[in-house]
Amino acid sequence: MNRELNGHLVGDNGYPNLTYLLTPILNPGNRGEQRYNSSHKTTRNTVERLFGVLKRRFPALHYGIQFSPRRSATVVTAACVLYNYGVDLHDGGVLDDFIPDIILVHNLRIGNAAEAERQALIQNHFM
DSSP states (O other), X not given: OOOOOSSOEEOOTTSOBXXXXXXXXXXXXXXHHHHHHHHHHHHHHXXXXXXXXXXXXXXXXXXXXXXXXXXXXXXXXXXXXXXXXXXXXXOSOOOOSOOOOOOOOOOOBOHHHHHHHHHHHHHHHTO
């Protein structure tokens, strides 16, 4: 069974820009790069808010999971399923208005493949 997914992870500039990990552009040079950064920030803020909600609702996630990566993924998935079940039952736990501050720092550049992929994404979706 092939367990690969098509898509990208979203990270801050503390991580290098990789073909599978999209980071913001430090100094956007055109409208497409500005729109990419805006979309990246909105997406990442939503994910960060959800992580905060999950950690408050399931404290074990806040204090760290002491399992293998595979088991940890199962625990996080179960927490998401339970959270969504609670939302369906109108059990509160909706995303709050907390938006963490995003601080842009210089990221490491790893090869041209990641930069080429990010630029292709910008050309295809943000120009």
